[in-house]
Amino acid sequence: MPAEDKNRQIQHDAPKSTPPASAAADAPYTVFDKRQKGLIVLIVSTAATYDLNVSLELVNLTVTSYLIFQGIAPSLWGPVSDVKGRRIAYTCTFLVFLGACIGLAQTKNYATLIVLRCLQSTGSASTIAIGSGVIGDITTRADRGGFMGIFQAGLLAPVAVGPVIGGALAGYLGWRAIFWFLAIYSGVFLIVLLLLLPETLRSLVANGSRAPSNPLIRYPLKVYQKLTKVEWDPEAAVPMPQLAGSRRIHVTGPFRILISKHAAPIITFLAVYYAVWQMSITAMSTLFEDRYGLDEIQIGLTFIANGAGSMIGTLITGKILDVDYHRVKAKYESRSSSANVEAGNGLSRVTTSQEDNFPLEKARLRLVPLFSCLQCVSLILFGWTIQYPDHVHIAVPIVSTFITGWTAVSTQSVIMTYLVDIFPDRSAAASASLNLARCLFAAGGTSIVMPMIDGVGVGLTFIICVAVQLAALVGPLVQSKFVGAWRREAEKQKAQNAEPKEQ
Structure with missing residues (x-):
C-alpha cells in the first residue's frame, strides 16, 4: 500500500475526536477557570455534608450498621461515577438519600428504622468518594492539596454543627424532625446540583471542552464553556490516554485498590487512626453526660470544638500540601533537568522523566x-482528664477534642490527596477504598x-x-520507603504493555 494511502487509512481508523499530538499537548488541563473551580468545589463540598450523622447519638444502636453500609456503598457508586459520570452518580445517590429520609421520618418500628438508616447511608456516604473524583478531574497535583482541603472542610462542617442541629431538633420537635429537615435539605440541594454542577469526568468531557451526547451530562457544561475565560478548540481536547478505554464498571475496583501493595499500607494506617477518632466521638456523649x-x-455544643478543629486543620493542611509539592518539585527539577535534557527533544523528555520518577511520597506524606x-x-x-471530672475543668477534654479533630482530619486529607494522585483514572474508586x-x-x-x-x-x-496507633505507623514507613519504587515499576510495565507490537 502506498505511504499516502496508508496514512489516510490510519487516519480513517483513528477515533475522530483524537487531535494531532501537538494540539493535545497545548490543551489546558481543564477549561474551568479559578472561579468556576471554586463553585464546583463548593457544590461537591456541600454535597458531602449529607453524610451528617446528626442522629447517631440519638439512635446509637444503629451506629455499627450505619458505618458498615457507609463503608460498602461508595464501593458501588465510586466505580459508577468513574465510568458513567459524576452527575449521574450524584443524582442517583441523592434520590436514594431523599427517599430514605422521608421513610425514616414516618417509620413506626425499630426494624424499619435500621433498614432505612442503612439505605440512607448508602445514599449519603458516596458523596465523599464522588466529590474526591471531581476534585481529581479539575485539579493537577500542583493545586490539588488546597482544593482537597476546601472539600474536606465542607464535608466536615456537620461534625461541628450536626450534633447541635440534631440535638436542638430532637429536643424541641422530636427525633423525626431531624429526618424531615434532611429530606427538605437534600431535595432543595438536588435541584441546585442539577442546575449548577457540570460534568467533569475526563473520559466523557476531557478537560471540560468536549460536549457529550447525553443531555443530563451536557447541561450545564455548555453554560460553563460559554462563561469560561479559557478558549480552547473542543476537537483538540482529548481524554487522558489511560481513561479513554475505561468504559466498564468494576464494582470490585475499590477492593482491589484496598489490597494492592501500592495502597494497602497507608490505607490500613488511616483506617486505624480514623477508627480511634470515631471511638472518641462515640464515647463523648455518654462521658460528658x-x-x-x-x-x-449542652452535649451537642461540646462537639463544636472537634468539628472546628477538623475544618481549620484540613484548610491549613491543604495549603501546606501545595507548598510542599512545589518545594519538592523545584528541588527535584533542578537536580534532574541537566541529566534528562537532550538536544532536539529536551522539554518532553524532562517532563516524562519527572512524571515517572518524581518522589511523590516525599512531597505528600511528610x-x-x-x-x-x-x-x-x-x-x-x-x-485521663475526663476520667477525673472533679479535678479537671471540662474545658481541658474539650480542647483535646479540638486537637484530635485537627490532626485526624488533616491526616485523612493528606492521604486522600495522595491516593487521587496515584490513581488518577480511578480517583472515586480510590476514595471509596479508603472509605471502605x-x-x-x-x-x-x-x-x-x-x-x-x-x-x-x-x-x-x-x-x-x-x-495500636503507634504500631500502625509502620504503614506510612513502608509507603514512603518502598511503594514509590513499586509504583514506578508498575507504571513502566503498564507503558510497555500498552506499546503497539510490530507486525
Whole structure:
C-alpha cells in the first residue's frame, strides 16, 4: 500500500475526536477557570455534608450498621461515577438519600428504622468518594492539596454543627424532625446540583471542552464553556490516554485498590487512626453526660470544638500540601533537568522523566508522622482528664477534642490527596477504598469502645488505642520507603504493555 494511502487509512481508523499530538499537548488541563473551580468545589463540598450523622447519638444502636453500609456503598457508586459520570452518580445517590429520609421520618418500628438508616447511608456516604473524583478531574497535583482541603472542610462542617442541629431538633420537635429537615435539605440541594454542577469526568468531557451526547451530562457544561475565560478548540481536547478505554464498571475496583501493595499500607494506617477518632466521638456523649452532667443540647455544643478543629486543620493542611509539592518539585527539577535534557527533544523528555520518577511520597506524606503523634497525645489527654471530672475543668477534654479533630482530619486529607494522585483514572474508586477500610474499622471500634471503658476505665482505654496507633505507623514507613519504587515499576510495565507490537 502506498505511504499516502496508508496514512489516510490510519487516519480513517483513528477515533475522530483524537487531535494531532501537538494540539493535545497545548490543551489546558481543564477549561474551568479559578472561579468556576471554586463553585464546583463548593457544590461537591456541600454535597458531602449529607453524610451528617446528626442522629447517631440519638439512635446509637444503629451506629455499627450505619458505618458498615457507609463503608460498602461508595464501593458501588465510586466505580459508577468513574465510568458513567459524576452527575449521574450524584443524582442517583441523592434520590436514594431523599427517599430514605422521608421513610425514616414516618417509620413506626425499630426494624424499619435500621433498614432505612442503612439505605440512607448508602445514599449519603458516596458523596465523599464522588466529590474526591471531581476534585481529581479539575485539579493537577500542583493545586490539588488546597482544593482537597476546601472539600474536606465542607464535608466536615456537620461534625461541628450536626450534633447541635440534631440535638436542638430532637429536643424541641422530636427525633423525626431531624429526618424531615434532611429530606427538605437534600431535595432543595438536588435541584441546585442539577442546575449548577457540570460534568467533569475526563473520559466523557476531557478537560471540560468536549460536549457529550447525553443531555443530563451536557447541561450545564455548555453554560460553563460559554462563561469560561479559557478558549480552547473542543476537537483538540482529548481524554487522558489511560481513561479513554475505561468504559466498564468494576464494582470490585475499590477492593482491589484496598489490597494492592501500592495502597494497602497507608490505607490500613488511616483506617486505624480514623477508627480511634470515631471511638472518641462515640464515647463523648455518654462521658460528658455521666462525668459532667450535661444535657442533650449542652452535649451537642461540646462537639463544636472537634468539628472546628477538623475544618481549620484540613484548610491549613491543604495549603501546606501545595507548598510542599512545589518545594519538592523545584528541588527535584533542578537536580534532574541537566541529566534528562537532550538536544532536539529536551522539554518532553524532562517532563516524562519527572512524571515517572518524581518522589511523590516525599512531597505528600511528610506531615503524617507529626499529625499522628499529636493525635496520640490529644487522645491520652482526653482519656485521663475526663476520667477525673472533679479535678479537671471540662474545658481541658474539650480542647483535646479540638486537637484530635485537627490532626485526624488533616491526616485523612493528606492521604486522600495522595491516593487521587496515584490513581488518577480511578480517583472515586480510590476514595471509596479508603472509605471502605476506615468505616469497617470504625464500625468495629465504636461497637467495643463503651464496653472497654466500662471494663478498664477511660484513661486505660485510650492508652490501649494509642498503642495500636503507634504500631500502625509502620504503614506510612513502608509507603514512603518502598511503594514509590513499586509504583514506578508498575507504571513502566503498564507503558510497555500498552506499546503497539510490530507486525
